[in-house]
Amino acid sequence: DGGITQSPKYLFRKEGQNVTLSCEQNLNHDAMYWYRQDPGQGLRLIYYSQIVNDFQKGDIAEGYSVSREKKESFPLTVTSAQKNPTAFYLCASRDRVLGSNQPQHFGDGTRLSIL
């Protein structure tokens, strides 16, 4: 089945540690996105990528980094500079070929907590 796979489902970070969240899609979508979701808040955009080897900062990029070396993969690193990393992280992808109003489709998220 085509879809977006995020792993792990749960992740724990120690103080001062960098952690990387995986996002893989087999939908052949060009565009991929990372969001953060906190209780009672809407999704906030961290980074996005429209094509391989290119990405842009979203609204809350500080303390995060990404790479886009392959079309199907868009990993997110939460660095030690992110002081409040506890949240639910969602990855999404979108088919750019069919037009700019194609919806984003989401994975099932990674819940990150601080030890």
Added chain:
Amino acid sequence: EDQVTQSPEALRLQEGESSSLNCSYTVSGLRGLFWYRQDPGKGPEFLFTLYSAGEEKEKERLKATLTKKESFLHITAPKPEDSATYLCAVRMETSGSRLTFGEGTQLTVNP
């Protein structure tokens, strides 16, 4: 400032009791409004895209409508399995493919 506001924050219905969720927006140059459903611990699931005022879309017990300032998600004769958080998001003329999300409405349908 561009904003998306959903109301109510939470809604409890009895099975079969129809109601509506609201998504109001203050953005310049709306290019699309999206509705999603999110179950606990899961990612949002796409429901509808609306492009222009007066447009309506339906799926089972759900019907989405759009005006120049807001969108409604009407739920007709809901069932317990309709319980979820419903999110709306807008795409603006100046934002490319980026979406701005509202905070969601948590719907509970009691049997």
